[in-house]
Amino acid sequence: MRVYNTLSGKKEDFIPLEPGKVKIYVCGVTVYDYCHIGHARSAIVFDVMRRYFRYKDFQVRYVRNFTDIDDKIIRRAQEEGIPWNEVVRKYTEEYYRDMDALGVERADVEPRATEHIPEIIEMVRTLIDKGYAYEVNGDVYFEVNRFPGYGKLSKRSMDELVAGARVEVDERKRNPLDFALWKAAKEGEPAWDSPWGPGRPGWHIECSAMSIKHLGETFDIHGGGADLIFPHHENEIAQSEACTEKPFVRYWLHNGFITISKEKMSKSLGNFFTIREILERFDPEVIRAFILSTHYRSPIEFSEEQLLDSEVSINRFYSTIMRVETYLDRMPQKVKATPEEEYLQEILRKFRARFEEALDDDFNTALSLGYMYELVREINRYLDSKPSGGPARKLLLEGISTLRETGKVLNIFQRSPQQWHTSLLRSFL
RNA sequence: GGCGGCGUACCCAAGUGGCUAAGGGGGAGGUCUGCAAAACCUUUAUGCGCCGGUUCGAAUCCGGCCGCCGCCUCCA
Structure with missing residues (x-):
């Protein structure tokens, strides 16, 4: 088998770490809203990869997470006037309703960030001990300058990233590209105790902690939408490899976007269709066939x-x-x-x-x-x-x-x- | 601005050095049928954005140009 590896930028022979076995981690969703057709694409293409590995008699271990704590969830809870974990419960349920309908199989392990706080804290602590991270007023940041390979996945140099950066300047960071491993809780926000005070994990660290826990320090395939390449997956590589001193992932696979009028479908542009809306008009099998009728890395125009x-x-x-x-x-x-x-x-x-x-x-x-x-x-x-x-x-x-x-x-x-x-x-x- | 990707028929889409450029949809004609539907057959790109180059040979490699898109900020 040959797979296109984002890390190398080309198709490579697929050689699993252990013969006959394949370990896959796919970034799931943040459960704060209904899923749109773009989420469906990612879920479906990786579902098919998993099924194909099984068809080829691989023993597959498939992990797909839920991000169940982050700013968007907290905001949504405030908007709806319900507890954050109620938002999580509701949209996790809705996720399953949509994905079950689309024939997306449940993962072998479906870890959630809030169920892995000890592992996350341990990882952050290790990164501080090794000098890759620093604490400022209850926040902990990863210092990207300390990690020599930073940018290898998204193929960018640090200079380019800094030059093009539109991130707001945070004076407390040593480098604008430093990212949060742990965020101190503000008044009224959900919080977990940590050596740095009450807070919650940053977005990227959960995937590192959970994938390493459930698949090991090095595993075969890590997947997700192409929009996760930077910064999410780039940051995952940095913090994971800094922590374990081992290669994190052998093959990085990314699916392309769904477009509407040639433009990327996205929440921020507001040009998206929820899976639910489309299921009112089309059979789920039609949606699957539609998505699979284009190669997973190419854009698909939704119509x-x-x-x-x-x-x-x-x-x-x-x-x-x-x-x-x-x-x-x-x-x-x-x-x-x-x-x-x-x-x-x-x-x-x-x-x-x-x-x-x-x-x-x-x-x-x-x-x-x-x-x-x-x-x-x-x-x-x-x-x-x-x-x-x-x-x-x-x-x-x-x-x-x-x-x-x-x-x-x-x-x-x-x-x-x-x-x-x-x-x-x-x-x- | 930096980096990356894409441009194949009316539409979607596979094909990344070499047999007649898959497949689906649509159009046209036909076979079958009492009529129709379905199905099947024929047809619909001497050409793969444009211009050069490399090669015995290119949609496929290289260079330039045009157009579109993505990432650089949360995002599947």
């Missing part, structure tokens, strides 16, 4: 037209399944071979290899889908030739089961045609 295209494609699949079922029910015993049989056999013979070749090449789901639709067409062509008898039955069933099994990797094509059609009718109402 109704594209979703409708995906809907038609999936419909063709289920119509074919139904056609085969009906056909087999009425098919005569008498053996009738047709020339099309050879074509279908030929495409089936090559199918698995081509499917795997596509996904082996940096998870090219778009290409794998193309092969699947080619197989659908070949099955229809064979049906049109009106074959009959045992061998024909066997061949048709093989075609269907091949699509079903490979569909498992993308988690599409898993329902009955009846279920699909029922759901489709519902979306018209």
Whole structure:
């Protein structure tokens, strides 16, 4: 397998730390609002990677966190006049509702920052002891100048970062790029005791502490949206490697954005659609197929037209399944071979290899889908030739089961045609 | 300003040195059908933003130009 590693900027052979095993950490969401389609993309593409590793007989350990304490959560709690942990509870529940609907599997471990305060404190303490961090009035900052590799993931030098920085100047920091490991609590804010006084963890430290705890000091894959490359993942590398003195992650994988009118969909621009809104109009399988019809690193333009295209494609699949079922029910015993049989056999013979070749090449789901639709067409062509008898039955069933099994990797094509059609009718109402 | 990415048909999209440039949607024509739908077939890029260069050979590598986008600030 080959994967594109953001760290090296190229595709590399994937070699796991331990043969046959793969350890993956994916940055999840901050639970303070409903998820939008961009969150869905990240969740779905990494879900597919995980499923594909399993398909390839890897033993997968998959960790995806929830950020359950930060400024946005605190602000939202104040706005709604409810406790911060009530905000967390509510939006965690909503997250699961959306992701379950989209067929995103639960992670093996789903750690939360507030459940790892001791590990976080321990890590911050180590960083201070080693001289990588300093305390100022109850805040603790990581000193980026102390870490020689700073900028290696986002491919920027310190000078460039400082020159282009638009961050507000905080006089207490030794360098404007220094980032908070621990934040002192202001009046009325949720707080945990620490050697530096009551406070809460900074955003980046939780992912380092939790990934190291659940996957070890070095692990295989760390993923997330491309907008996390800087500063989040850059900071994770700095604090983790400073702390453990070992390489943190072997392969950094990042998914591209969803755009609206060519612009990045984002909270701050306000040009986003929630998963919930889209699910009112489209079947979840349509959303999955739409997202997987583009390579995970490329931008996808979100549009109704594209979703409708995906809907038609999936419909063709289920119509074919139904056609085969009906056909087999009425098919005569008498053996009738047709020339099309050879074509279908030929495409089936090559199918698995081509499917795997596509996904082996940096998870090219778009290409794998193309092969699947080619197989659908070949099955229809064979049906049109009106074959009959045992061998024909066997061949048709093989075609269907091949699509079903490979569909498992993308988690599409898993329902009955009846279920699909029922759901489709519902979306018209 | 710095760094990075992208530009393939009417739309989406795969393809990163070499067979006829996947696949889907849409359009046109056709087969089947009582009609229709579905399905299938044919067709829809001698060309891959533009101009040069390297090479026996380039969408694919190099240089320049044009256009679009992202990151540098919370962000999937």
